[in-house]
Amino acid sequence: MKYYFNPNYKLIDDKNKVVLLSRYSFSRKDPRFEGDIQFQTFIHPIYASLLAFFKGNDLETTFNEIHTFFGIPLDVIKTQLLKIINNKEQQYIDFEDTSIVFPEHTIIASNHIIEEYEILDPESFLNFSEVDINPSRTSKPIDLTLMLNTKCHTNCIYCYADRRNKIDCQISDARINEIIIEANQLGMRGFDLIGGEVFLHKNWYGIMENLIKYDFPPFVSTKLPLTNIQIERVSNLKLPELQFSLDVISPNKLTKLLNINGEKYLSNIKVMFENLKHYNINITIHTVLSKDNCNLEDLKQLYEFLRNYNISVWKIDYVQKSLFTREDFSKIKVSVNDVVSTTSYLRGLSQLETKFKIQFSDIISQKQNGLIKAKDDFLFHQSRSCPANVSSFFILPDGNVTICEQLFWEKEYLIGNVKEQSLLEIWNSDAALTLYNRRKKIENKESPCYSCEESNYCHSNSLVCFRDVVFSYGFDNWDYPDPRCFKASKPIYDLQ
């Protein structure tokens, strides 16, 4: 048997620590292997070095190599590392006065050689002086998303994006290539593209080709019915995943939700999906449920339709509130009853369906998404941490950089511009660091965070989502708790 550090994870050297995280951004993974799609933690560099030894040899050879390299007794090596081989659940390993968490299936066994396996050098992680694996901001960005334009083929009533100005990309192709190269040199994990409509950028093919060349297979979501020529080009690129957003198949509802001619749009989608079949391209479908389509009849029709095509995953989410949604949110939000009935239908369906995976917002992710408030500190501490300005940022089509993809051009949250600055300059800019540090010392006595004894833990683990705070309490109240926090007061603007 051959043992490998799971290709669905990645190690990023970050000065006094190593980031151990899922290999791909946007919750993706190589389907050939097990692995957690949303894992991220800091580990001691020695553990990164140990993991690098698992490159396809058998266990005895690997343990002996580690023993020779570090001089650690074989029984100690075995006691520590056997816990994280083919482990079905996360495992904790005690190191000095702390405990390090490892993801499920950290090391995997394979009975054949894994082609194109990226061999890591165990020594490359050992140039550290002082180690600090406490939660903190990474010294360089880990992920970024580039918004190529705010133009679309459709004009969806529920859209969260700030598309008040319809603009094309104002960053030159040459500059985009430089940024891709810098991201690669920084050893970043993710460089993704978003719109508006990515396929309306005149050089979408060139940009995607370069991203793939520099090891950033991009996540792309579209609502544009792609032509045969576009599909042929997508096929040439061998994009690992393409997402098509489709909410409903009733032509009348498509017309209402997307502001297009629903009949024509549906027939173009059918042609596109047939062509995708021809090229053997599997796609992910993303469905957003809002008032008009959050019912069993529309979901069943959509499900029967999707079964005819090459679908790998069907993701279903409930519409979220944004500052920029054109429609009054109360007119498009879903009711609790509709959530309960659709969730129960989808739960049953996901157990029966064998052609594709069905992913939907169960109660736990609704809690994480702020739909349900945590009742105690335990639940809040379990909730998702916010990566904005902690490990990721977002580039707008005019080159401005904001910390969060949903804050768009809100001035306070802009930290630089890629037309004039490098990625690392922006990451280490005064604007970025000031924003990161300002929640550490909250001076507003009205905010429950002011006197909260959890403040340190909460801040260092980035439990507060900037977007949710300002969407819930207004921009002036940026220093209020995350609305999911057990100490938070009722939001002024309800997110639900």
Ligand SMILES: C[S@@+](CC[C@H](N)C(=O)[O-])C[C@H]1O[C@@H](n2cnc3c(N)ncnc32)[C@H](O)[C@@H]1O
């Ligand atoms: C903003 S769009 C950009 C990519 C492309 N224009 C598209 O629609 O697929 C990314 C995804 O967010 C979804 N989306 C847009 N507004 C939303 C909202 N208010 N709540 C939940 N999802 C939303 C879209 O349906 C799409 O799947």
Ligand code: SF4
């Ligand atoms: S959801 Fe996508 S296609 Fe629809 S308006 Fe927003 S960005 Fe454009």
Ligand code: SF4
């Ligand atoms: S959000 Fe504020 S009140 Fe809630 S735990 Fe964090 S610091 Fe405390």
